[in-house]
Amino acid sequence: MGAAQPSAWHSRGLGGGHASCYDIDQHEGARPDASGPVPPGRHPGRDRGRSIDGGGDQRRTGSDGEHGDLAGDARVLRRHLHRRRLRSVRLRDRRVRLVKKSWPLYLATIGGALAIATVIGTFFVTKVTVIPETSPPILNFAQKIFYFHVPVALTSFIMFGVTFVAGILFLVKKKKAYDVLGYVSAEVAVLFAVLTMITGILWTRAEWGVWWTWEPRLTTYFILLLLMGGYFMLRTSVEDPNRRARFSAVYGIIAFLDVPISFLSIRLIQSVHPVVFSRQGAHMESDMLATFIIGMVAMTSFGVGLLAIRYREEHAKEELEHLKNLLGS
Template structure:
């Protein structure tokens, strides 16, 4: 029962790092300012919005990865893993959306704008939700697993395409990293961000493992119940 030691360590460490990043965000990282010198307080959202968004992409990789593994091996555990990965993805996607919308309201003055990055992320959200709608509408267990794996793979390929298609449509969403050679962040800001990012990824891993453990327990319980029923 103690096989999930790593998950618990990651949970603790991730919690510690994100908490630290949270305090660093408000007490250490210098406030950002607009070009005209006014303080840009809403920029503080960035320190957690971006890590959560990155986590959603990274976890989504596992949906496709375990989808492929399931299709080639037909072992049920991989389908369960893919499903849990998608669940964690959905969790992060919703957090990204919520924080993003709040940031958008402050900086752009509107809650929502059909701007390329937002549009494509919205599509990603719909794809992740569709994955679960699909699962719920198939009764046969094997069919459900196969269809979900296939759709997970398709959705994972579609998501980056959605992102790249908007690259040359002008986006007003800020590009912090990868625009020019430096991120333009001062060291305290960058360090705060990196700590938040690493912590969030650890949390993502821990969430995935915890959910997996729950599923395993559920399965064992089912098996025991059948055994007793005999």
């Protein structure tokens, strides 16, 4: 017999019948059921379950496409919800800012409307009180002034108290805002004090038959009104802003001392002025007390609203003057 033909391994020039690792890997990588070599990127063990015609790849591609569409729809939905949430937050913030800017006007409007409703309901809607002892009967409209007069007077005391507190805070902290607060609260206090004097004079004329009497409450309250007039004269006479603020704070503190004197005067000194509230409580029936409380809420709301409006106006004026000074320098 002729010489044996060299095997495929020897024909590659490797000799000794030993194959290299490279050749063994190539040999093991060949699939007996495939017509050609393994394509790049494919693994025989991993891809054994796939068909030769690529049907499995097509099915997987279709599933991935469906998942991709769902993921895209989810992203679109999330973006849509995020935009709606942002619009809702912006709208809520805009409403909150509007309320913060406009609450003084709302409060003053509500208080004024309640005050007008109280006056109309007291004088023109509810039944008037008739004094049976007199002949002919006298319509006791003077008694109904009480529902307007007392809330106005108490609101003026509250505003004087704000002037007092603002003066102390300015002297302690030296902030311009407290000077502005003291000034505008004094304005509102004087407004309510004038209304108190007018309604009090009308009540005095109807009940006592005179326009004025020098009894303790009227006298001390009139002195308080004069003191607050001096407050504004002081502010207009001092040109230096720092000195004006300091002097006004001290003057407002001193002027406020007349408030407790006026409030306690008819309780400490015998007077013809009626006492509405004493240690025994309110000297009025439940219907009268309810009407009085409504009037008190109305006047207090109206006063606080006016105070806030005037404070913002004066604060804006101060800022404008400061900007003018900066531009001028």
